[in-house]
Amino acid sequence: MSHSGLVGVYLSVHTPRYCTYDAAFAGKLAHPDFQAVRDGLVAQGRHVATLAPDAIVINSCHLIATFPTVVDGTPRHAGVLTAQEAPELIHGVAYDFPGDFELAAALVERGRAAGLPCTLANDVHYPLDYGTVMPVVCYLDRAQRIPVVPISVCLSADLDESFAWGRHIARATAALGRRAAFVASGSVSHKLVRGPERWPGAAEQELDHRLAQLIADGEYDKAWAWLRSVVRQRQLRHLADVLEFRAKPKEASVRVLRLMMILGVVVGLLAGQAARAAETVKIGFITSLSGPAGVIGKHMKDSVELALDHLGRKVGGLDTEVIYGDDQRKPDVGKQLADEMLKKHKVNFVSGIIWSNVMLAVAPTVTGAGTIMVGTNAGPHELSGKMCNELYFTTSWQNDQTPEAMGKYMQDQGINDVYAMAPNYAAGKDMINGFKRYFKGRIVDEVYTKLGQQDYQAEISQLRGKNPKAVFVFYPGDMGIQFLKQYAQAGLRDQIPLYSVYTVDETTLPAVGDAALGNFEARYWSPDLKNEASQRYVADFKKKFGYTPSYYGAQSYDGILLIDSAVRAVKGDLSDKKGMVAAMRKADFKSTRGKFTFNVNHTPIENFYLLRAVKGPGGETEMQIQKTIFENHKDAYYHECPMKW
Amino acid sequence: MNWLLVVEQCLNGLQFGVMLFLMAAGLTLVFGIMNLVNLAHGSLYMVGAYLATAAVTRTGSFLAAVVFALLGTLAIGMLMEVLALRTLYERDHLDQVLATFGLILFFNEAVAIVWGRAALFTAVPSALSGHIQVLPGIRYPAYRAVIIVVGLLVALLLYVVVTRTRLGMLIRAGASNRTMVGALGVNIRLLYTVVFGFGAALAALGGLMAGPIYTVLPGMGEEILIQVFVVIVIGGIGSIRGALAGAVVVGMVDTLGRAFLRPMLSTVIGPSAADNAGPALASMLIYILMAAVLYFRPQGLFPALRG
Amino acid sequence: MTLRLEAVEAAYGLSQVLFGITLEVPAGRVVTLLGRNGMGKTTTVRAVMGLVPIQAGRVHFGGRPLHGLPSYIVARAGLGLVPEGRQVFPNLTVRENLVATAANRRGAAEPWTVERVFELFPHLAARARSLGGTLSGGEQQMLAIGRALMTNPALLILDEATEGLAPLVRSEIWACLERLKQSGLSILLIDKHVGAVTRLGDHHYVLEKGRVVWDGTSAELRTRVDVQHRYLGV
Numbered sequence A: 001m002s003h004s005g006l007v008g009v010y011l012s013v014h015t016p017r018y019c020t021y022d023a024a025f026a027g028k029l030a031h032p033d034f035q036a037v038r039d040g041l042v043a044q045g046r047h048v049a050t051l052a053p054d055a056i057v058i059n060s061c062h063l064i065a066t067f068p069t070v071v072d073g074t075p076r077h078a079g080v081l082t083a084q085e086a087p088e089l090i091h092g093v094a095y096d097f098p099g100d101f102e103l104a105a106a107l108v109e110r111g112r113a114a115g116l117p118c119t120l121a122n123d124v125h126y127p128l129d130y131g132t133v134m135p136v137v138c139y140l141d142r143a144q145r146i147p148v149v150p151i152s153v154c155l156s157a158d159l160d161e162s163f164a165w166g167r168h169i170a171r172a173t174a175a176l177g178r179r180a181a182f183v184a185s186g187s188v189s190h191k192l193v194r195g196p197e198r199w200p201g202a203a204e205q206e207l208d209h210r211l212a213q214l215i216a217d218g219e220y221d222k223a224w225a226w227l228r229s230v231v232r233q234r235q236l237r238h239l240a241d242v243l244e245f246r247a248k249p250k251e252a253s254v255r256v257l258r259l260m261m262i263l264g265v266v267v268g269l270l271a272g273q274a275a276r277a278a279e280t281v282k283i284g285f286i287t288s289l290s291g292p293a294g295v296i297g298k299h300m301k302d303s304v305e306l307a308l309d310h311l312g313r314k315v316g317g318l319d320t321e322v323i324y325g326d327d328q329r330k331p332d333v334g335k336q337l338a339d340e341m342l343k344k345h346k347v348n349f350v351s352g353i354i355w356s357n358v359m360l361a362v363a364p365t366v367t368g369a370g371t372i373m374v375g376t377n378a379g380p381h382e383l384s385g386k387m388c389n390e391l392y393f394t395t396s397w398q399n400d401q402t403p404e405a406m407g408k409y410m411q412d413q414g415i416n417d418v419y420a421m422a423p424n425y426a427a428g429k430d431m432i433n434g435f436k437r438y439f440k441g442r443i444v445d446e447v448y449t450k451l452g453q454q455d456y457q458a459e460i461s462q463l464r465g466k467n468p469k470a471v472f473v474f475y476p477g478d479m480g481i482q483f484l485k486q487y488a489q490a491g492l493r494d495q496i497p498l499y500s501v502y503t504v505d506e507t508t509l510p511a512v513g514d515a516a517l518g519n520f521e522a523r524y525w526s527p528d529l530k531n532e533a534s535q536r537y538v539a540d541f542k543k544k545f546g547y548t549p550s551y552y553g554a555q556s557y558d559g560i561l562l563i564d565s566a567v568r569a570v571k572g573d574l575s576d577k578k579g580m581v582a583a584m585r586k587a588d589f590k591s592t593r594g595k596f597t598f599n600v601n602h603t604p605i606e607n608f609y610l611l612r613a614v615k616g617p618g619g620e621t622e623m624q625i626q627k628t629i630f631e632n633h634k635d636a637y638y639h640e641c642p643m644k645w
Numbered sequence B: 001m002n003w004l005l006v007v008e009q010c011l012n013g014l015q016f017g018v019m020l021f022l023m024a025a026g027l028t029l030v031f032g033i034m035n036l037v038n039l040a041h042g043s044l045y046m047v048g049a050y051l052a053t054a055a056v057t058r059t060g061s062f063l064a065a066v067v068f069a070l071l072g073t074l075a076i077g078m079l080m081e082v083l084a085l086r087t088l089y090e091r092d093h094l095d096q097v098l099a100t101f102g103l104i105l106f107f108n109e110a111v112a113i114v115w116g117r118a119a120l121f122t123a124v125p126s127a128l129s130g131h132i133q134v135l136p137g138i139r140y141p142a143y144r145a146v147i148i149v150v151g152l153l154v155a156l157l158l159y160v161v162v163t164r165t166r167l168g169m170l171i172r173a174g175a176s177n178r179t180m181v182g183a184l185g186v187n188i189r190l191l192y193t194v195v196f197g198f199g200a201a202l203a204a205l206g207g208l209m210a211g212p213i214y215t216v217l218p219g220m221g222e223e224i225l226i227q228v229f230v231v232i233v234i235g236g237i238g239s240i241r242g243a244l245a246g247a248v249v250v251g252m253v254d255t256l257g258r259a260f261l262r263p264m265l266s267t268v269i270g271p272s273a274a275d276n277a278g279p280a281l282a283s284m285l286i287y288i289l290m291a292a293v294l295y296f297r298p299q300g301l302f303p304a305l306r307g
Numbered sequence C: 001m002t003l004r005l006e007a008v009e010a011a012y013g014l015s016q017v018l019f020g021i022t023l024e025v026p027a028g029r030v031v032t033l034l035g036r037n038g039m040g041k042t043t044t045v046r047a048v049m050g051l052v053p054i055q056a057g058r059v060h061f062g063g064r065p066l067h068g069l070p071s072y073i074v075a076r077a078g079l080g081l082v083p084e085g086r087q088v089f090p091n092l093t094v095r096e097n098l099v100a101t102a103a104n105r106r107g108a109a110e111p112w113t114v115e116r117v118f119e120l121f122p123h124l125a126a127r128a129r130s131l132g133g134t135l136s137g138g139e140q141q142m143l144a145i146g147r148a149l150m151t152n153p154a155l156l157i158l159d160e161a162t163e164g165l166a167p168l169v170r171s172e173i174w175a176c177l178e179r180l181k182q183s184g185l186s187i188l189l190i191d192k193h194v195g196a197v198t199r200l201g202d203h204h205y206v207l208e209k210g211r212v213v214w215d216g217t218s219a220e221l222r223t224r225v226d227v228q229h230r231y232l233g234v
């Protein structure tokens, strides 16, 4: 039990008969039957001492607030206590122990975020009750050195709200990196009846044993259900009973309810803790799985699956669930999917996205909901520039980067009279702009075609009419297949060399065949890239799926590894977004492209290579890296991104 | 403007047009006669392309592939009519759209299961891979020229069948009054099945010819289907003549628009504005045309005569 | 071949129209169905042709059961329908209307041909290339009769074949039906012209609200002024 979070949970009592200095320090008990309980409390104190927690969070049934839950963050709790309810037994007890403002503030912040009414107290005069003070000073920390954060019971809260508090306490302490002990000051058998002679009998004590046993066994669901049933049996069917004080005296009922609420906190806490330990990472992966781009989606999905295999099906050590969504290449469908994943599936991350126009619809939806988006293909310039976001990362590139590389290469080669073509959508424009940023030669014409167009014969006729020296195109997916085939069929392949980006790759080569031979491409990754991570990815991918992976897949594989690195860094606390973002910025994982860094805009700074379609050893056309065009190339938009880190 | 280029683009437009016609013919017959909106017509185009590709890789013969794809899709189309579409004739169009959309999903997945999601490779048959001299100065890809010829022959054949044969008369009679056709002793259900099968075969012909120049992919039929609907709306629903006219018009307008709209615009509004507006406008051109036709001639250019 | 209906009941959806029609058309005879508007004459014909489903009862033709069969099979059994409202195919030419559904399934020795139909209706010959939709009412009626004859039926069913026609055209049609009767064709005739009907017909059934309320020969009908008055509104 060394890592952060809740390291110990104690069910303590505060009945004056156990919690006076006489009873605690001198062992003077009014009845021999009390001995067992006192021994238990002493043992708790020893346990706390060996555990040495950073803080004690204590919830007593006598610290009462009516409407909000009050968390006491007073940095130093000092005073003299005379118990409101038992002035004759507990009076003039001097106490002085530290508080933990930061932890208290974190609890309140979390409670507020979850919509629970709560208030932070920071005031030496905030009164403490004997249920809070006595167990601490008598047994749990007699030296009074451990910071204490008292939490009130709230009369307006129901059992469910109490349960919710338990979870928030568990998570907030973990998120803050504190090792805290939680003390519930009260018990099931804590009968609030007049007359000390009517202390809990064997049957009532059994209730406490039962709860303790359920908790010890980790049966939180059962404990929770049982607790509810006890509340019901104890004439607390609903609050109306309590408030109308019909059958029972008001006082007793309210108190019993209060007690139950503390215990509700305990169970919630433990359940929260347990749930965290067994928490699942949910990743929504959106791509195009049907239609002409379905093959790209398949490359991506298969790569996600391979990444999960390599991680033992556990991202960040947690059980992992990936929910795949098919955007059908449509921005509106992508956005709907993202909404559904966020609201219905409550995913912790959204990843994927092939198309820039889809990304422009999805990314703001995801980050706007406070969820981390890891893009694994599309790189619209907006998201690397003005619209950059803390919660948005991409494992691929900014659209312009790759055509910039091609532009640079063609510029260096002294090529002139270039005919440029791309589909008419967000990425198409980015591609041509990127190309022109580095290519300064003559551009004969710049043609945009309809996204998803099948027949390029008309454009090819026009192209031939202009008689360019070289052609630069961006035609991803099925558009590339069609364009390349028709270009070759028009007899132009041997006449005008073709330079492309995102056009000839492992998703299109099987269908393009020899029509691609000789084609130049620029890219940041290729299956023949020589590094350990890439070679393992390619080899295992081929083994598992029986085909050659593409950069779409490599990026998606990297996306899962990036998420894994983030979840690992926060030790599985998925609520710790800041921690995960900080970890992701380090790009601390074995990327298929080799080591790389993120720019301030969360866009990779990476190498770009010149590739060429050649006949491979097996007689099939394949891409081969020819040379490095750019080393550690930054995108052109990071200056516009206001993010600083 | 170079007139040779204009002629070449007209050929391109014609080629695209006849491709659209092959799809539109079946779709318009089915709509006109059976009053059925069949969104899954594009799936039959896809099935045709896949069957042909499968056959050509197996046998190496393009002709065998043509026969196999046509017969195979004919059979699949008839089966589809008997199993799924028959129950839809009496339902309203929304039901038909929903049901046939379901069929699209079915066919796309079925094809992906059998052949995978990746595009399949098919080459133009080697005998047709060259170019032919259409006019002095215009060399045109032989395969595309063949598409034009086949498309026009099919149009002629269809015209003869519909206007000159008993089958054609029954098809037309059925379009106007199916009850009477039945009451005079004709098995109208069988007639529908046969017509549907032939519509499917026409779609398959389009698909199998498209395979070597476009992409053989799951979902390849949907892209063209939208344009085909534009064709039949422009041509007049239910009319073969309308389908041909609409297809050629759409093919021409789309192709010439893509080729010449931007250069022409740039002389009017300047090159940079034309760069922005041109491509967008070119891709909208056929829809603008459709809107105009609907406005001035809501029944289409050559509406089918009906009762 | 005799057409026999036994206790035929039929309904449109939930509203029953025929309540047990029993009648007979013996071979070579002309039998008529009489009755005021909406009494179920057309429905009887539709029930026979399989165009409305029969709820109960049986239909036999030449001993062969026809109830529950699709209409094309009924037609192929030898029933030729000239429907109410003519229903020629408007988008087919006259010739095409005749040819499209023509058949000689029962192997008639002298099957009907377009030329024979034109002989019967010389009017049509002149308009052979006109579209059905462009014909006059009388021409359409002749075409509808010709179209039914081209299926070479054993029994011709005419539903209101003279309705809305000019007297001259009407008598041309009556004359033609006379010739068909002479040729030995059985005819089931629905018409409102009692005079003409009693001249041509052999036996008559009077329908009232989906039931046969009277039947008898032409001679009997002529004497039963009460029947004519009460059921036929004459």
Ligand SMILES: Nc1ncnc2c1ncn2[C@@H]1O[C@H](COP(=O)(O)OP(=O)(O)OP(=O)(O)O)[C@@H](O)[C@H]1O
Residues within 6 Å of the ligand: C012, C015, C017, C035, C036, C037, C038, C039, C040, C041, C042, C043, C044, C084
């Ligand atoms: N398609 C239909 N749906 C519902 N009811 C119908 C339909 N056709 C006819 N009817 C009703 O069935 C009854 C019989 O109609 P039918 O057409 O058989 O009468 P008819 O004797 O032929 O009359 P007419 O002399 O006017 O032709 C009428 O009450 C009519 O309103």
Ligand SMILES: [Mg+2]
Residues within 6 Å of the ligand: C041, C042, C043, C084, C159, C160
């Ligand atoms: Mg009638």
